[in-house]
Amino acid sequence: MMNDPIVEIRNIKKSYQRGSYVIPVLQDINLDIKNGEFMALMGPSGSGKSTLLNLIAGIDKADSGTIRIEDTEITTMSETELALWRASHVGFIFQFYNLIPVLTAYENVELPLHVTSLPRRAWRTHVEMALRIVNLTHRADHYPNQLSGGEQQRVAIARALVTDPTILVADEPTGDLDRTSAEEILDLLERLNAESKMTIIMVTHDPRAAGKAHIISHLDKGILYNADTQAAP
Amino acid sequence: MLILKLLLRNAFRHKLRSFLTILGITIAILAFGLLRTVLTAWYSGIDASSASRLVTRNAISLAHPMPLSYKEKIRMIDGVKAVTPGWWFGGIYKDRKNFFPNFAYEPATFLEMCPEFLLTPVEKMAFIKDRKGCVVGRKTAARFGWKVGDTVTLDGTIFTGKWDFTIRGIYKGRDKNTDETQFFFQYDYLNEKMKKTVKPRADQVGFFFISVKDPDKATDVAIAVDKLFKNSYAETLTESEKLFALHFISMMEAIIVAIQIVSYIIIIIIMAVMANTMAMTTRERIGEYAVMKTMGFGGRHIATIIFGESFVISALGCILGIALTFPAASIFSRTVGSTFPEFIIQPKTIYLDIAAALIIAFISALFPTWQAINIRIADGLRRIQ
Numbered sequence: 001m002m003n004d005p006i007v008e009i010r011n012i013k014k015s016y017q018r019g020s021y022v023i024p025v026l027q028d029i030n031l032d033i034k035n036g037e038f039m040a041l042m043g044p045s046g047s048g049k050s051t052l053l054n055l056i057a058g059i060d061k062a063d064s065g066t067i068r069i070e071d072t073e074i075t076t077m078s079e080t081e082l083a084l085w086r087a088s089h090v091g092f093i094f095q096f097y098n099l100i101p102v103l104t105a106y107e108n109v110e111l112p113l114h115v116t117s118l119p120r121r122a123w124r125t126h127v128e129m130a131l132r133i134v135n136l137t138h139r140a141d142h143y144p145n146q147l148s149g150g151e152q153q154r155v156a157i158a159r160a161l162v163t164d165p166t167i168l169v170a171d172e173p174t175g176d177l178d179r180t181s182a183e184e185i186l187d188l189l190e191r192l193n194a195e196s197k198m199t200i201i202m203v204t205h206d207p208r209a210a211g212k213a214h215i216i217s218h219l220d221k222g223i224l225y226n227a228d229t230q231a232a233p
Numbered sequence: 234m235l236i237l238k239l240l241l242r243n244a245f246r247h248k249l250r251s252f253l254t255i256l257g258i259t260i261a262i263l264a265f266g267l268l269r270t271v272l273t274a275w276y277s278g279i280d281a282s283s284a285s286r287l288v289t290r291n292a293i294s295l296a297h298p299m300p301l302s303y304k305e306k307i308r309m310i311d312g313v314k315a316v317t318p319g320w321w322f323g324g325i326y327k328d329r330k331n332f333f334p335n336f337a338y339e340p341a342t343f344l345e346m347c348p349e350f351l352l353t354p355v356e357k358m359a360f361i362k363d364r365k366g367c368v369v370g371r372k373t374a375a376r377f378g379w380k381v382g383d384t385v386t387l388d389g390t391i392f393t394g395k396w397d398f399t400i401r402g403i404y405k406g407r408d409k410n411t412d413e414t415q416f417f418f419q420y421d422y423l424n425e426k427m428k429k430t431v432k433p434r435a436d437q438v439g440f441f442f443i444s445v446k447d448p449d450k451a452t453d454v455a456i457a458v459d460k461l462f463k464n465s466y467a468e469t470l471t472e473s474e475k476l477f478a479l480h481f482i483s484m485m486e487a488i489i490v491a492i493q494i495v496s497y498i499i500i501i502i503i504m505a506v507m508a509n510t511m512a513m514t515t516r517e518r519i520g521e522y523a524v525m526k527t528m529g530f531g532g533r534h535i536a537t538i539i540f541g542e543s544f545v546i547s548a549l550g551c552i553l554g555i556a557l558t559f560p561a562a563s564i565f566s567r568t569v570g571s572t573f574p575e576f577i578i579q580p581k582t583i584y585l586d587i588a589a590a591l592i593i594a595f596i597s598a599l600f601p602t603w604q605a606i607n608i609r610i611a612d613g614l615r616r617i618q
Contacts, residue, residue, distance in 0.1 A: 051611075059527055059610040080531065087529025094614070098524040102242035107235055114235060115529040 006167065006199050007033035007056060012065035014051055014222075025051045027222045029065070033167075033215075036197040038190070040204055040213035047219040049203040050171055056201060057090045057169045058082045070166050087115040091160030093170035097152040099144040105155045106131070106140040112163050130158035134188060150181030157188060161198075168192070170202040174209050186212045236534065240541035243514070251546060254510045258550025258593065259557065261503035262586050266558035267565060268496040269582045274573035275482060275489060280410050282474040285314075285448040286346065287455050289441040290477075292468040295321070298437035299467045301424070306461060307441055312454040314446045317342040318420050318438040324387030324396060326377065333373045335387065335416035337423040338442065340366075346444040349407040350415075356381065356402030364422050366401035370413035374403045392423060394430070410575060443471070500589045507597040511543050515601035522605045523613020532606040539605060543598035544591075551590030555583060 014026040025048045033039055041049045054060035055067060058074045059082075066075050069089060077085060099108045109127045118126065131137045134154035144152050153173060160168055170189065174182035190212045192198045202213060210216050218225040245251050289307065291297035307316045317339040324335045340361045344350065352360070352368065360366045369379060379385060379400055387396045398418055406413045428435040443458070445451045455471035462469045472480075482489070515522075522535050558578055566576035 054611055057527075083526065083529045083531050085529075086527065092524075092527050094524070098520065098614075100239065100521055100524075102246055103235070103239060107238070110235060111525070112528040115531075115534070 004035055005032035006035040006037075006070055007031070007201070008066075008068040009056070010066045010068075012052075012055060012067065013063045014048070014055065014060075015063055025222050026055075026062075029222075029224050031217065031224060033199065033201060035199055036193070037215060038193040038200045038202070038213045039215045039217065040202050040210035041217050041219060042204060042207075042210050043219035045205075048222045049219050052219065052224075053169050053171055053201060053203050056167070057092065058086050083115075087112065088117070088163055089166040091163065091165035091168045093153070093156055093160050093168065093173045095172035095175040097144070097149070097156045097176075099152055099155055099159070101144050104141050104143055105136060105147065105158075108144070108155055109158045109162050112159060116163050118163070126162050126164075127158075130162040131155075133161060133192070134158045148181065149177050150184055153177060153181070153185050154188065157185070157192075161192070167199045167201060170200065172204055173202060174204070174206060182206075182209070236537060237541070240538045241545060243518070243538065244542045244545040247514070250510060250513075254507060254546055255550045255553065257503055257506050258547055258590065259553040261499050261593075262551050262554025262590060263557050263561055264499050265496050265589055266554065266578065266582055266586050267561055268492050268499075269585055270558075270562055270576060270578050271573075272489065272492055272496075273579050273582060274576045275485075277410050277412075277573070277575050277577075279475050279478045279482070282478055283347075283349075284451065284473065284475070285445050286474040287443040287445060287451060287458070287471050288474055288477040289443060289455075289458055289469045289471040290439070292459075292470040295439065297467070298434075298439060299441070299469065301436040301438050303438070303462065303467075303469070304441065307443060307458055310454060310457045310461065312445050312447060312450050312457070314444045315342050315346050316441055316443045317346065318440075319343075319442050320391075320420065320423060320439040322387070322392065322418075322423070323390040324392075324416075325390060326385065326387055331377070333370075333376075333414050333416055334412075335418070337420040338417055339420050340368075340417070343417065343442065346442060349411045350404040351407050352402045352404050356404075359401040363399060363401055364419055364425075365397060365399055367398035367416060367418040368402040368404055369400055369416045371403055371405050372413040373416060374400070379403070392427070392431075392434075394426075396426075412575070500593065504593045504596055507543070507547065507593050508600070510546070511539065511597045511601045514542065515539060515605050519605060519608060519613050520616045523608065523610045523616070526610050526613070535605050536602045539602045540594070540598045544594040547590045547594035547597070551586060554590075555586050558582075558586070 009029055009031040012026055012029040013024070015022050015024045029052065041052065043049050051060065055062050056069070058077070062075055066073055068074070072085070074082065074085060100111065103111065106127060109130050110123060113123050113126065128137065131140055134157050136151060136154050136158065139147060139151060144155070147155065173189070174185050177185060186209055189200055189202070193200050202209065204210050289299075291299050301318055304316055304318055307313060320337040322335045322337055325331065326333070344352065344357055344360075350368070356368070360368050367385065374380070381400050381403060383400045385398045385400060387398065389396055404413070424435055427437075443454070445454045451473060455473070458471040459469050525535065562576060562578050566573070569576070
């Protein structure tokens with residue numbers, strides 16, 4: 001199972017239209033990510049890392065090529081189908097946490113469950129479990145502005161985990177944190193991958209963050225270079 | 234439940250902005266309600282008019298009198314039940330601001346024709362017997378602290394001089410919309426004084442008030458009356474009491490139309506203010522909506538949150554506006570005195586207030602919702618950065 005690719009990307013091309021100019025962002029990308037892998041995507045700004053992450057997560061559409069996640073081709077899905085698919089298959093972690101400021105930590109974690117088929121009676125267990133994983137049960141009733149940056153990112157991780165997604169995608173998850181908090185977040189992601197065999201795809205600039213991943217892929221000017229394997233997952 | 238919580242908390246996220254918007258809607262609904270009540274009050278006399286009564290006046294205008302001799306001729310027309318001569322007296326009690334409508338009629342005939350003015354048999358008899366007697370509506374009596382037996386002096390404007398009356402009865406309205414501000418006295422008192430003082434004005438009549446036996450034949454009677462006086466030196470125009478009242482109101486049509494336009498402009502202005510508020514809040518939260526869309530929330534959820542917030546703000550403004558309309562109407566009614574026979578906030582006005590608030594909420598949320606639903610997730614997320 002571990003060696004089966006959970007993400008299969010074939011011949012993906014993506015460009016953006018800026019006025020009369022067409023700017024190519026991704027060129028003929030091919031990539032396999034195995035189940036349970038922790039992969040880091042590195043590259044300079046504008047290299048197409050976040051675009052590739054968005055395509056894998058189903059929040060953007062490629063110009064051509066196919067993306068299969070767990071044998072489901074997402075490139076042919078409609079917006080509505082993609083939204084439903086994202087709700088149960090993808091967990092997102094953002095650089096700026098993106099918590100809803102008027103909801104408590106508990107409510108922020110509960111929010112994604114509203115668009116899943118999970119019965120309401122099971123919600124509490126899921127939310128409490130997710131908060132326990134990130135070690136924030138004691139901060140459940142706090143609002144985001146009452147939490148530190150590191151704690152907010154942990155709430156965001158709990159929110160990403162609560163639906164028990166197939167893949168976890170993280171876009172610069174430590175980009176807005178101090179060194180200690182960043183280390184905590186990376187340890188948490190590493191633990192999730194090791195203990196829960198969660199497939200994680202992380203975009204980062206930070207070599208220390210990338211050092212936690214098993215595989216590091218490099219993108220430059222829209223071209224994906226060979227993945228460096230750091231350790232067997 | 235969480236979505237409901239989210240939209241409620243969003244509504245008060247910027248407390249000052251929400252407070253000012255709610256205040257704006259409150260004032261708009263209050264103003265709208267008051268203006269609509271003014272319009273309703275203007276037409277209330279028409280609703281109170283009877284289908285079995287006609288008014289005959291000089292065809293030239295109300296200012297031109299007719300001879301009293303027409304009375305017997307009208308009475309002889311088939312279908313006429315009773316007829317009384319009438320004059321708009323235009324008397325003033327102490328000061329012009331103390332306005333109330335006052336008329337001269339034949340008392341017995343008039344009271345028989347107008348059963349909506351309720352008097353006790355004793356009061357009725359006292360009024361009929363006393364040449365200088367008068368009957369006054371409950372509201373006007375209460376306004377000036379008058380009671381039966383009091384002497385009231387009016388300054389004549391159309392019929393100059395001081396006119397003394399003794400209050401012989403205080404009537405109550407039979408129906409909710411019966412005008413309880415009027416003042417009636419005997420036509421003979423006026424006519425006899427005219428005979429002594431201004432002889433050419435004696436035996437003249439401002440209008441005839443006619444009751445018909447069959448309301449379905451009121452039009453035939455009206456035609457017969459006007460036909461009878463065709464080619465006379467004072468040709469007549471006979472119309473239903475309702476139409477007669479409408480003619481009065483049509484004299485002020487420009488004011489009425491202006492009030493109507495202003496009432497709608499107020500709603501349009503507050504709609505623009507509310508739309509601006511909703512556009513600002515949505516622009517600020519576009520990143521949050523993008524995050525929610527990332528999680529799988531669809532357009533339906535986003536629309537619920539934005540429309541919900543808009544409806545909460547609008548509903549609060551509407552409730553406060555309606556609640557304040559009642560005391561404001563009461564103050565307004567006291568200030569304008571008996572200009573309007575009744576100044577009551579009708580259920581229809583409340584429904585219009587609610588409809589206006591709903592329209593404000595709906596229109597204001599329309600564009601921001603469209604914007605939030607249609608923004609690309611990646612673009613929305615970029616706004617946060």
